[in-house]
C-alpha cells in the first residue's frame with residue numbers, strides 16, 4: 001500500500017515553517033483586533049471534513065473523449081489509497097463516497113480495514129439508475145424511478161435498496177439519489193405521472209432506510225435529457241423530501257443550476273426549513289461544468305458559505321450537513337485538482353467565519369446597505385491562508401499540500417505501481 005509518512009510531511013514543512021509563523025502571527029493580531037476568536041475559527045476549520053467521491057480519482061471524460069494521465073486507481077483499494085493521501089496532506093478529507101455499481105466492495109471487511117488504516121470512513125453511498133448495467137432485465141433508456149412501467153420502477157427501487165444494504169455494511173449513514181430521468185422531446189412524457197411515480201418510488205426506498213439513515217435527493221435542470229428533467233430544481237426536490245418524511249433532504253450540487261441562480265438564497269431557505277442535507281462542490285461557468293471548486297466564481301462560493309455559517313448556527317432544526325466534492329478532471333492531475341478544491345472550500349468557509357454576524361444584523365436592521373456590504377467584503381478580502389496552514393500544521397498535515405504531493409513524487413509512485421494505462425471507474 002502506498003502511504004505518505006508523517007515524518008516526510010514534517011520534513012518538507014520545515015523550510016517553510018518560520019515564514020508561516022510570521023504570517024500567522026500577523027493575521028492573528030489583526031483578527032484579534034477585529035474581535036475574532038482565532039482559536040474558534042481554527043477549531044471549526046479543523047472539524048470540517050469533505051468526502052471524496054470514488055469516481056473523481058481518475059481521468060474524467062468530456063462528451064468527446066478521455067485523456068489518461070497514468071497511475072489511475074484500478075480498484076476500490078487503490079481509490080482508498082488516493083483518498084488517504086489527500087487526507088494525510090490536508091487533514092480535511094476523512095471520508096470516501098462510493099457510487100454503486102462502479103465500486104461494489106467484494107470483501108467488505110478488507111475494504112473497511114483498508115479505509116480505517118488511512119483514517120477514513122464511508123460517507124453517503126450513491127445509487128446509479130442513469131446507466132444500464134450488464135445482466136439487468138429492464139433498460140433505463142426511458143427512465144427508472146419515474147418509468148411508465150411498474151416493473152422498471154421496481155427494478156430501480158430494488159437497486160437503491162441494494163445500495164443501502166452495501167452502505168450499511170460499510171458504516172455509511174446516507175444514500176444520495178441523483179435521478180437522471182427526464183425527456184428529450186415535448187410529448188414524450190406526462191409530467192404529472194412521472195413526478196407521481198418518482199414520489200412513490202422514493203417513498204418506497206425511504207421505507208427501507210435504517211433508523212439512523214438519511215436520503216439526499218439531488219436535483220439538476222438538464223442533462224442527460226434536454227427537454228425536461230423529473231427532479232429539475234430545488235423546489236421539486238424539497239417537495240419530494242417533504243413527501244418522504246423526516247429522513248429525506250435536499251442535496252445541492254453547485255453545478256446543477258441555470259446561469260445566475262441565487263444559490264445562497266436556496267441554501268438559506270432549505271436551512272430555515274431543516275431540509276438541507278448536503279452539498280456537492282464544484283465550479284462552473286456555463287452549466288454542470290464540474291470544474292475545480294473556486295476556480296471560476298470564488299466570491300459566489302463565499303456568499304454560499306455565509307448563508308451556511310448563519311444557518312448552521314441558527315437553524316438547529318437542520319441536521320449536520322454532508323460535504324462532498326463532485327468534479328471531473330480532464331486536464332489536471334485529479335489528485336492535485338482535488339487538493340485545490342479542498343483548499344478553496346476551506347478558504348471560503350474561513351472567510352465566512354470572519355463575518356461579524358452581530359454587526360451585519362445591526363446593519364440590516366438599520367437598512368445600512370453600504371455597511372452591510374462592507375462587512376461582507378472585508379471578510380472576503382482577508383487573506384486567510386495562514387489560518388489554513390496553521391490548522392494543517394497543528395495536525396501534522398502539509399503546509400503546502402500540492403508542493404508536498406509533488407516533492408514526494410506521488411504521481412510517479414502511482415505510475416510505477418499501477419501503470420500508464422490503468423483506468424478508474426466513473427463518468
Ligand code: PSV
Pocket residue numbers: 055126178218220253280288326427
Ligand atoms: C450528476 O451530474 C452528478 O452530480 C450526480 O451527483 C452523480 O452521482 C455524479 O454527478 C456522478 O455522475
Ligand code: MN
Pocket residue numbers: 178218253280326
Ligand atoms: Mn452531484
